[in-house]
Structures are given as C-alpha cells and as structure tokens.
Amino acid sequence: MFVLDSSAIFSGHIPSERCFITPEVEAEIKDSLSAENLLSNIGSGRIEVRHPKLEFLDKIRQAVLRTGDSLSPADVSVLALALELGATVISDDYGIQNMAKISGIRYATAKSAGIGSVFFWSKKCTGCGKAFNGTEEVCDVCGSALKKVVKRKASR
Numbered sequence: 001m002f003v004l005d006s007s008a009i010f011s012g013h014i015p016s017e018r019c020f021i022t023p024e025v026e027a028e029i030k031d032s033l034s035a036e037n038l039l040s041n042i043g044s045g046r047i048e049v050r051h052p053k054l055e056f057l058d059k060i061r062q063a064v065l066r067t068g069d070s071l072s073p074a075d076v077s078v079l080a081l082a083l084e085l086g087a088t089v090i091s092d093d094y095g096i097q098n099m100a101k102i103s104g105i106r107y108a109t110a111k112s113a114g115i116g117s118v119f120f121w122s123k124k125c126t127g128c129g130k131a132f133n134g135t136e137e138v139c140d141v142c143g144s145a146l147k148k149v150v151k152r153k154a155s156r
Contacts, residue, residue: 003082007092013110024074052080
C-alpha cells in the first residue's frame with residue numbers, strides 16, 4: 001500500500017498496488033497530462049483520495065516543529081495518511097523523505113536517489129547570529145532576517 005505525493009504523479013510512477021493521495025495532493029496536480037493520468041487512475045480505482053485523520057495530522061505537525069523542517073500542508077497530509085495507514089510514501093521531496101525517516105514511515109523515491117542524511121533544522125539571525133528553534137522569521141534582538149541552518153545531521 002502506498003501514499004503518493006505530487007512528484008510521484010508528475011513522474012508517472014504509480015505502483016500497481018493500492019495507492020492513496022490526499023485532497024491537497026490532488027489540488028497540486030495542474031498540468032493537463034498529469035491531471036488526465038490522475039483522473040484515469042482515480043476512475044479505475046487504482047488511486048483513492050482520502051483525508052488523513054486529525055490525530056495523525058497533529059502527530060506529523062508536532063514532529064515538524066521538533067525538527068524545524070519546512071513542509072507544505074500537502075506534505076504534512078501525505079505523511080499523516082501514510083502514518084495512519086501504515087503505508088509507504090512515494091516522493092522525491094527531500095523534506096518528506098527526511099520527515100518520513102524521522103517518523104518511522106517507510107518511503108521510496110519516484111525518480112531521485114533519495115536522501116543521504118537526516119537533518120534537524122534551526123534558524124540563525126543573519127545579523128547578530130542568535131539561534132532560533134521556532135517559527136520566527138525576524139530576529140527579536142536586531143530585526144534582521146533569519147536563515148535556515150542545519151542544527152544536527154544523522155546518517156540515513
């Protein structure tokens with residue numbers, strides 16, 4: 001069983017086993033060829049569109065806050081549904097792969113080689129150098145922009 005993100009749809013990498021996407025992923029598919037392919041696979045029952053349960057969305061959101069990853073709502077929904085179903089995520093998105101690895105979710109790539117390391121992120125002020133771990137975008141000390149930096153790296 002697989003949960004697909006948009007990169008799997010764009011690449012045409014749709015396994016023959018049962019597949020799921022979230023409504024957020026469905027909304028990302030805008031080019032006509034990928035949209036036709038997706039509609040055909042939904043119509044045939046090869047792909048099912050499903051919302052993840054709130055409790056699994058919350059688990060992934062909490063994990064994202066701990067790691068400092070920057071994930072879109074679609075990315076979070078893919079990971080939450082995979083966690084809920086015990087499914088494998090298919091994605092070429094390194095952020096999704098990083099979070100999947102950290103969260104114990106199996107993943108496979110559509111076309112890329114995949115991640116080599118797991119990253120934990122923080123932010124650092126470009127002016128005074130103060131470190132931040134939250135969602136801030138501007139330094140509360142000097143007012144400069146914050147830059148995302150690797151806080152910790154672990155082997156894959």
